[in-house]
Amino acid sequence: MISILKKYKLAVLFLSLAVVVVVYIILYKRPISEAPTTSPTPAQTNLPLRLLSKSPSEEEVHSAVTVVPIVFVFNRNINPDLIEYSVSPEWETKVKFDPLAPSQFSIIPIYGWEENTEYLIKISKVISTDGQTLEGPVETSFTRLFTQEDLLKFED
Numbered sequence: 001m002i003s004i005l006k007k008y009k010l011a012v013l014f015l016s017l018a019v020v021v022v023v024y025i026i027l028y029k030r031p032i033s034e035a036p037t038t039s040p041t042p043a044q045t046n047l048p049l050r051l052l053s054k055s056p057s058e059e060e061v062h063s064a065v066t067v068v069p070i071v072f073v074f075n076r077n078i079n080p081d082l083i084e085y086s087v088s089p090e091w092e093t094k095v096k097f098d099p100l101a102p103s104q105f106s107i108i109p110i111y112g113w114e115e116n117t118e119y120l121i122k123i124s125k126v127i128s129t130d131g132q133t134l135e136g137p138v139e140t141s142f143t144r145l146f147t148q149e150d151l152l153k154f155e156d
């Protein structure tokens with residue numbers, strides 16, 4: 001048996017890898033249709049497109065982590081290709097959209113938010129998947145802080 005394994009080592013490795021991939025697909029991959037969603041309720045979809053919440057909701061974000069996503073949740077599923085926004089002061093960011101949560105998106109800084117800097121995010125355009133347009137711009141501001149007191153909390 002060992003001589004066969006030595007002779008066909010590459011074939012055995014390839015077959016083992018194929019078995020592992022098949023088992024992974026069977027056990028861990030679910031079709032998107034079976035995945036849970038956070039779609040708006042029917043009562044929410046009868047209303048015009050509007051912002052339901054923003055996270056974090058505080059104006060001061062105390063965090064040692066510089067890459068804190070700012071999450072916006074709407075009352076309708078949104079089209080991720082039809083989002084326009086600006087960040088002031090100008091900062092390199094990207095939009096992250098999760099198909100399993102189609103009524104929300106996150107704005108994430110590429111290099112992290114600077115400490116003790118106030119940011120203003122203005123969402124000027126959002127269009128839902130059914131063609132509803134956000135009425136007027138949405139603005140939110142926050143400051144990422146990391147103080148000496150915050151440092152003491154992390155040392156405990």
